[in-house]
Amino acid sequence: MAKDVKPRVRVPKSAKAGEVILIKTLISHPMESGQRKDSKGEVIPRSIINRFTAEMNGVMIVDMKLEPAISTNPYFEFEARIDAGGDMIFTWYDDDGSVYTDKQPVAVA
Amino acid sequence: MTLSRRQTIALALGAAAAAAVPLPALAKIEEAIAAFTGGAAVGEGGITLTAPEIAENGNTVPVQVSAPGAVAILLVASGNPEPGICLARFGEGAGSQMFATRIRLASTQDVVAIAQMADGSFVRAASEVKVTIGGCGG
Numbered sequence: 001m002a003k004d005v006k007p008r009v010r011v012p013k014s015a016k017a018g019e020v021i022l023i024k025t026l027i028s029h030p031m032e033s034g035q036r037k038d039s040k041g042e043v044i045p046r047s048i049i050n051r052f053t054a055e056m057n058g059v060m061i062v063d064m065k066l067e068p069a070i071s072t073n074p075y076f077e078f079e080a081r082i083d084a085g086g087d088m089i090f091t092w093y094d095d096d097g098s099v100y101t102d103k104q105p106v107a108v109a
Numbered sequence: 110m111t112l113s114r115r116q117t118i119a120l121a122l123g124a125a126a127a128a129a130v131p132l133p134a135l136a137k138i139e140e141a142i143a144a145f146t147g148g149a150a151v152g153e154g155g156i157t158l159t160a161p162e163i164a165e166n167g168n169t170v171p172v173q174v175s176a177p178g179a180v181a182i183l184l185v186a187s188g189n190p191e192p193g194i195c196l197a198r199f200g201e202g203a204g205s206q207m208f209a210t211r212i213r214l215a216s217t218q219d220v221v222a223i224a225q226m227a228d229g230s231f232v233r234a235a236s237e238v239k240v241t242i243g244g245c246g247g
Contacts, residue, residue: 071170
């Protein structure tokens with residue numbers, strides 16, 4: 001079980017209708033690759049975030065399948081088109097079954 | 110030109126190393142790509158992969174992929190223990206078919222991005238990244 005998993009997301013608070021905005025997300029997670037060995041020479045079991053999604057008003061923005069080659073504290077940057085105001089919902093799926101979510105409101109000015 | 114015994118051995122070793130090292134990794138990456146494309150032909154152009162030429166720390170290498178009009182982008186590495194890095198699928202709400210992330214690279218190798226376009230065709234882009242310190246804890 002990964003400890004102290006904390007999502008951090010940067011989303012503009014408001015946008016014009018139809019505007020494309022840049023989203024930056026980071027989640028603190030060790031992303032243990034399953035390749036490393038501990039001091040006794042035993043393989044440390046894999047423990048990563050295997051999926052990340054971002055959606056708004058039920059519309060998918062991006063859905064990513066992740067492998068151990070993603071760095072510790074997975075960082076993603078992508079763009080979303082804002083048609084109407086609402087909550088942007090970010091979800092991270094851990095190998096251990098945990099699901100972490102974050103929600104950011106975006107207003108249409 | 111005559112080769113000394115020592116030179117001949119060095120040449121033979123070099124050739125053997127060159128032949129032996131990339132093959133298994135190459136087979137793996139081709140498999141990963143085929144699983145994504147379903148064996149379809151992969152073209153060039155229409156996709157941009159931005160990666161550093163030299164990465165001092167293989168634990169966190171920033172990369173960016175952009176492929177306007179793509180529905181999905183697969184990112185693979187030729188020299189990692191496992192070729193897969195990530196697979197991004199873009200939905201209706203995407204403002205552009207672009208993402209940036211940070212990846213692990215075990216050693217100097219090619220990073221390959223394959224994009225599936227809306228019409229079902231595939232394009233690829235590759236970039237070699239020289240890695241000073243590998244990032245797989247091995």
